[in-house]
Amino acid sequence: MTMSTPPEIVGFHARRTARWHWAEFAFWTVLIGCGLLFPSRYLIMTEIVRLGLFALSLDLILGYAGIVSLGHAAFFGVGAYSAGLLALHGIVGEPVLALLVAGLAAAVLGFATSFLVIRGVDLTRLMVTLGIALLLEALAERFSDITGGTDGLQGIVMQPLLGLFEFDIFGKVGFWYTVAVLFVLFLLARRVVHSPFGLSLRAIRNNPLRASAVGIPVNARLVAIYTFAAFYAGIAGALFTQTTQLASLDVFSFERSADLILVLVLGGTGYLYGGLIGALVFKLLQETFSILTPQYWLFWIGLVLVVIVMIGRERLHRWVLFLPRSIARAVRSGKTAAGGAE
Amino acid sequence: MTLLTILFDGVAYGMLLFVLACGLAVTLGLMNFVNLAHGAFAMAGGYVCAVLVNQAGWPFLAALPLAFLASAVIGAVLERLLYRHLYARSHLDQVLFSVGLVFMSVAAVDYIMGSSRVFMQLPEALQGQIDLFGVGIGRYRLMIIVICGLLTVGLQLTLAKTRFGSRLRAAVDDPRVASGLGINVPQVFALTFAFGCGLAGFGGALSAEILGLDPYFPLKFMIYFLIVVTVGGSSSITGPFLASLLLGIGDVAGKYYLPKLGPFVIYTIMIVILIWRPNGLFGRTAAR
Numbered sequence: 001m002t003m004s005t006p007p008e009i010v011g012f013h014a015r016r017t018a019r020w021h022w023a024e025f026a027f028w029t030v031l032i033g034c035g036l037l038f039p040s041r042y043l044i045m046t047e048i049v050r051l052g053l054f055a056l057s058l059d060l061i062l063g064y065a066g067i068v069s070l071g072h073a074a075f076f077g078v079g080a081y082s083a084g085l086l087a088l089h090g091i092v093g094e095p096v097l098a099l100l101v102a103g104l105a106a107a108v109l110g111f112a113t114s115f116l117v118i119r120g121v122d123l124t125r126l127m128v129t130l131g132i133a134l135l136l137e138a139l140a141e142r143f144s145d146i147t148g149g150t151d152g153l154q155g156i157v158m159q160p161l162l163g164l165f166e167f168d169i170f171g172k173v174g175f176w177y178t179v180a181v182l183f184v185l186f187l188l189a190r191r192v193v194h195s196p197f198g199l200s201l202r203a204i205r206n207n208p209l210r211a212s213a214v215g216i217p218v219n220a221r222l223v224a225i226y227t228f229a230a231f232y233a234g235i236a237g238a239l240f241t242q243t244t245q246l247a248s249l250d251v252f253s254f255e256r257s258a259d260l261i262l263v264l265v266l267g268g269t270g271y272l273y274g275g276l277i278g279a280l281v282f283k284l285l286q287e288t289f290s291i292l293t294p295q296y297w298l299f300w301i302g303l304v305l306v307v308i309v310m311i312g313r314e315r316l317h318r319w320v321l322f323l324p325r326s327i328a329r330a331v332r333s334g335k336t337a338a339g340g341a342e
Numbered sequence: 343m344t345l346l347t348i349l350f351d352g353v354a355y356g357m358l359l360f361v362l363a364c365g366l367a368v369t370l371g372l373m374n375f376v377n378l379a380h381g382a383f384a385m386a387g388g389y390v391c392a393v394l395v396n397q398a399g400w401p402f403l404a405a406l407p408l409a410f411l412a413s414a415v416i417g418a419v420l421e422r423l424l425y426r427h428l429y430a431r432s433h434l435d436q437v438l439f440s441v442g443l444v445f446m447s448v449a450a451v452d453y454i455m456g457s458s459r460v461f462m463q464l465p466e467a468l469q470g471q472i473d474l475f476g477v478g479i480g481r482y483r484l485m486i487i488v489i490c491g492l493l494t495v496g497l498q499l500t501l502a503k504t505r506f507g508s509r510l511r512a513a514v515d516d517p518r519v520a521s522g523l524g525i526n527v528p529q530v531f532a533l534t535f536a537f538g539c540g541l542a543g544f545g546g547a548l549s550a551e552i553l554g555l556d557p558y559f560p561l562k563f564m565i566y567f568l569i570v571v572t573v574g575g576s577s578s579i580t581g582p583f584l585a586s587l588l589l590g591i592g593d594v595a596g597k598y599y600l601p602k603l604g605p606f607v608i609y610t611i612m613i614v615i616l617i618w619r620p621n622g623l624f625g626r627t628a629a630r
Contacts, residue, residue, distance in 0.1 A: 068434050116617055122433040123376065124620045127572050128613055134565055135609040142602060254561060258441045265438060299449030305442025309435050310424065 010199075018194035027273065028183070035175060042171035048283045049178045050239050055263040055275025056182075056189060057232030062261075063270030064193055065225045066205035067117065070126050070257055071133030074113075075106040075230040077251035079237025081140065082106070084153040084247035093159040095242050099181065102238035103231045110230020114223040130254070137252035152248025156241065167243075174243035181239060182276075185232060189272060192228070201225055202270075262305055268317055347478055348595055354483035356590025357490035358552060360583050362545035362563070363570040364497065365538020367582040370571050372514040373531060375425070376433050378440040380542055380567050381560030382447035387413040387543020388555045389451060392460045402465055406547055413543020418536035425535065426528065444560045452557040459556045462547075486548055493541070498579050510534055569612050575622030585623065 034045060054076060061067040082102035085091070092098040116128050140147045148154060160166045165173045192198050203211040204218050212218045241247045250256065259282070266285075267278025285304060289297035308316060366380040387409035394405040420443075428436055468485060471478045501507040512520040513527045521527045546555070553563065566589065574585030589608065596607040615623060 062434070068437065070437065116613065119617060119620055121620065123370070123374075123572065124616050126376065126433070126437065127568055128616055130565060130568070131609050131613045131616075135606065135613070138603075138606045138609065142606060254564075258445075261434075261438060261441070296449040296453050298445045299453070302442040302445025302447075302449065305438050305445065306424070309428065309431075309439040309442065313435070 042175040046175045046178050048279050052276035052279035053182045054236035057229045058264050059275045060229040064201045069129040071129035073252050073256040074133040074136050075233035076237035078109050079106045079234030080241045080247045080251045083238035083241040084156050087156050095161050099238045103235040106234020107227050107231035111227040114226035118219050118222045156245045352591030352594040354486045356587035358549050360586035361490050363567040365542045366567050367571045368534050368538050376436040379443035381563050383413045383539040384542040384546030385559040388546035388550045391547035409547035410540040410544040414536045414540030417539025421532050421535045448557050462550045573615050575624040581624030
C-alpha cells in the first residue's frame with residue numbers, strides 16, 4: 001500500500017466511470033423516439049429540451065463546482081438578446097453561427113463576472129449573481145431603443161438552418177435543431193466533467209482548502225467552469241430566441257433563475273442527466289398544475305420546493321431510485337443464482 | 343423638490359427599509375439562515391392592515407399593532423413547524439425552501455386578494471404636507487420617521503441592555519456554549535424570529551402607502567432587504583440601520599436626479615461594495 005495513488009490507477013478509475021452506461025443509450029433513444037412518435041407535440045418538447053440544456057449549464061457550476069447562483073438567467077438573457085439582435089439586424093444570418101456568437105457573448109460576460117463570483121462566501125455569491133441578473137434586466141429596460149424595452153424584440157425572422165431547413169410553424173425543425181445542439185453540448189460537457197479538469201472541480205466542491213493544498217489552482221478552475229457554464233446558458237437563451245422568435249425582458253427575471261434551481265433539484269445535481277430529467281418533470285408538473293388552477297400554478301411549484309427540502313433531497317432520491325435499484329438487484333441475484341445452479 | 347425634501351424622503355424610505363429588514367438582519371446576518379421569504383411576512387402584515395382598515399373600518403393606527411401581531415404569529419408558527427429544521431442545512435436547501443415559500447405566498451395572496459395594488463385609507467391627519475422652514479414635509483413620512491426612529495432606539499436598547507438581548511447575543515456568538523450556560527437557544531431563536539417577522543409585518547403595513555402593496559411585493563423588494571443586510575453587515579444593529587439609510591437616500595436621489603437609470607445605480611453600488619468588502623461595510627463576518 002503506497003501513500004500516493006499512482007496516476008495510472010486514477011486514470012483507470014476515471015475511464016471506468018466515464019464509460020457509457022446502457023441506461024444512457026436508452027435515454028437518448030427514448031428522447032429521439034419521442035420526437036418521432038409525437039409530431040404534434042414539438043413545441044412543448046422543444047421547451048423541455050431547451051430547459052434541460054439550461055439546467056445542464058447550472059449543473060456544471062452547482063453540481064460540479066458547488067457555486068450556488070441565483071442569477072443564472074443573466075447569461076440566458078444575454079444569449080437570447082444577442083441571438084435576437086443578430087437575426088433582427090441581419091449581422092449573422094445563419095442560425096448555427098449566430099448561436100455560437102450568442103454563446104460566446106454570454107461566455108465573455110461569464111468570464112468578466114466570474115471574478116466577482118469567486119470572491120467571498122456563499123451568501124456574497126448569491127447576492128452578486130442575483131445583483132448581476134437584476135442589473136442586466138434594468139439595463140435592458142433602460143436601453144429600450146436597442147432591446148425594445150418591455151415589448152421585447154419584435155419581428156425577428158430566422159433564416160433557414162444551414163441554408164437548408166426552413167423553421168416551420170409546427171416546430172419540427174426547431175425541435176431537431178434543439179436536440180442536436182443539446183446532444184453535441186452534452187457530449188462536450190460529458191467529456192469535460194470526466195476529464196482531470198472535471199475531477200479537480202469535484203475536489204474543489206468537496207473541500208476548496210484541501211483542493212488547493214494538493215495543488216489545484218482553485219480560482220482559475222472556478223473561473224474556467226463558470227465561463228463554460230455561461231456559454232451553455234447563452235446557447236440555451238439563443239435557442240429560446242431562435243425557436244420562439246421572441247426575446248423579452250423576462251429572460252432575465254428572478255423567477256427564471258429560481259425555476260432553474262428547482263428543475264435541477266428535481267432531477268438531482270452532479271450527474272449531467274439531472275437537468276434533463278428535471279426539465280421533463282418540471283414541465284409535466286407545470287402542465288398539471290396549470291390545468292388544475294390556471295393562474296395559480298406558482299403556488300404548487302412553491303409547495304413542491306418546500307416539500308422537497310423538508311423531506312430532504314438525498315432521501316427523496318433514495319425513494320425514487322428504490323424500485324429500479326431493487327429490480328436491478330433482483331435481476332443480478334437471479335443471474336448469480338442461475339449461474340450457481342448450472 | 344429641494345435637496346432637503348429629497349433627503350427627508352430618503353430618510354423616511356430608509357427608516358422604513360430598516361424596519362422591514364431588521365428581522366432579516368438577525369436571521370440572515372446572525373443566524374446565517376438565507377431567508378429569501380422575509381418579504382412575505384411584510385406582505386402578510388400589509389394585507390392584514392389593509393383588510394382591517396378598508397373592509398372592517400378600523401382606524402389605521404389601531405390596525406398597525408395587529409399587523410405586527412399577525413406577522414409575528416405566522417412567523418412563530420412557521421419557525422416551529424418548518425424553519426427550525428433547516429438551520430443546519432446547506433445554503434442551497436435554505437434558498438430552495440424560502441423561494442418556495444415566496445412563490446406560495448405570492449400565489450396565495452393573488453388568489454385571496456386579487457392581483458391589483460391595494461390602497462390604504464389613511465386618516466385625514468396623516469395626509470398632505472406641512473411646511474417647515476420652507477421645506478415641504480409629508481405628514482405620513484414624518485410619522486414614519488418618528489415611529490421607526492423610536493423603534494430603532496428601542497431595539498438597540500433591548501439588544502444592548504436587557505437580559506434577553508444578552509441571551510440573544512450569546513446564543514448567536516456560540517450556540518453550544520450558550521446552551522451549556524442554561525440559555526434555551528431554540529426558544530431565543532424562535533422568539534427573535536417571530537419578533538423580526540412581526541417588525542416586517544409592521545413595516546409592510548406602513549409601507550403600503552409608499553412602496554405599494556401587491557402580491558409581488560416579496561419578490562420586488564427581496565433584493566432591497568438583502569442589500570440592507572449584506573451591505574450593513576451583522577455585527578450590530580447600527581450597520582443595517584446605516585445601510586438602509588444610505589440605500590433609501592441613494593434610491594430616492596437616484597430616481598430624482600437620474601430617473602432613466604432606474605435601479606441601476608443601487609445594484610452597481612451593491613456589487614461594488616460586496617466586492618470591496620465581502621462581509622459588508624460595517625460587518626465582521628457574515629458566515630462563521
